[in-house]
Amino acid sequence: MSLIADTPEPPYYAVIFSSHVTGDTEGYAETAARMLELAAEQPGYLGVESVREDLGVTVSYWADLESIRLWKQQAEHRLAQKSGREKWYSSYRIRIARVERDYENRA
Amino acid sequence: MSLIADTPEPPYYAVIFSSHVTGDTEGYAETAARMLELAAEQPGYLGVESVREDLGVTVSYWADLESIRLWKQQAEHRLAQKSGREKWYSSYRIRIARVERDYENRA
Numbered sequence: 755m756s757l758i759a760d761t762p763e764p765p766y767y768a769v770i771f772s773s774h775v776t777g778d779t780e781g782y783a784e785t786a787a788r789m790l791e792l793a794a795e796q797p798g799y800l801g802v803e804s805v806r807e808d809l810g811v812t813v814s815y816w817a818d819l820e821s822i823r824l825w826k827q828q829a830e831h832r833l834a835q836k837s838g839r840e841k842w843y844s845s846y847r848i849r850i851a852r853v854e855r856d857y858e859n860r861a
Numbered sequence: 862m863s864l865i866a867d868t869p870e871p872p873y874y875a876v877i878f879s880s881h882v883t884g885d886t887e888g889y890a891e892t893a894a895r896m897l898e899l900a901a902e903q904p905g906y907l908g909v910e911s912v913r914e915d916l917g918v919t920v921s922y923w924a925d926l927e928s929i930r931l932w933k934q935q936a937e938h939r940l941a942q943k944s945g946r947e948k949w950y951s952s953y954r955i956r957i958a959r960v961e962r963d964y965e966n967r968a
Contacts, residue, residue, distance in 0.1 A: 768877060774865070803916060805917065809911075851961060852958055858955070859954075
């Protein structure tokens with residue numbers, strides 16, 4: 755199974771979320787998994803790619819900026835963001851980007 | 862040390878490289894490390910974030926599309942791309958995106 759998101763033809767949007775977690779990761783894994791599940795139910799969701807070593811990078815793909823705005827405001831997601839800021843993340847950076855081109859290779 | 866790239870104010874560009882590797886990873890780790898080193902020497906390079914589990918996601922940041930084009934054409938990088946296609950990657954996808962906004966939180 756490929757974990758590479760099967761996104762449509764550009765243009766579309768990517769939210770690149772890069773983070774470091776603190777030592778206090780109680781509840782983190784469950785919430786992170788729940789957020790991936792919940793994101794997939796949102797309007798305009800196109801896919802996600804998520805990887806963590808020391809650094810975590812989660813790229814979610816969206817049809818447009820309005821979909822990203824709505825997801826950011828989603829109630830359960832807001833609670834998770836609050837826990838993230840207060841407990842789980844020592845630092846993070848979020849970048850909103852417009853995907854203009856993509857190409858792939860499947861062996 | 863933060864592994865989150867210290868990029869300047871947007872706009873700038875991101876190359877999101879998502880991949881799965883095959884069982885044949887001879888030479889892969891050395892070449893991947895060398896490419897991160899080499900990318901950092903290119904004009905217009907702004908930073909990189911790279912993580913691998915089953916899925917690998919490497920996001921490199923660039924000042925403009927011309928810098929990305931030159932990096933893609935760089936001779937040693939082209940050889941690495943060829944090995945990647947022929948040996949190391951079972952599948953990959955590359956997305957070129959214009960970063961329009963970013964925000965961060967440092968604890």
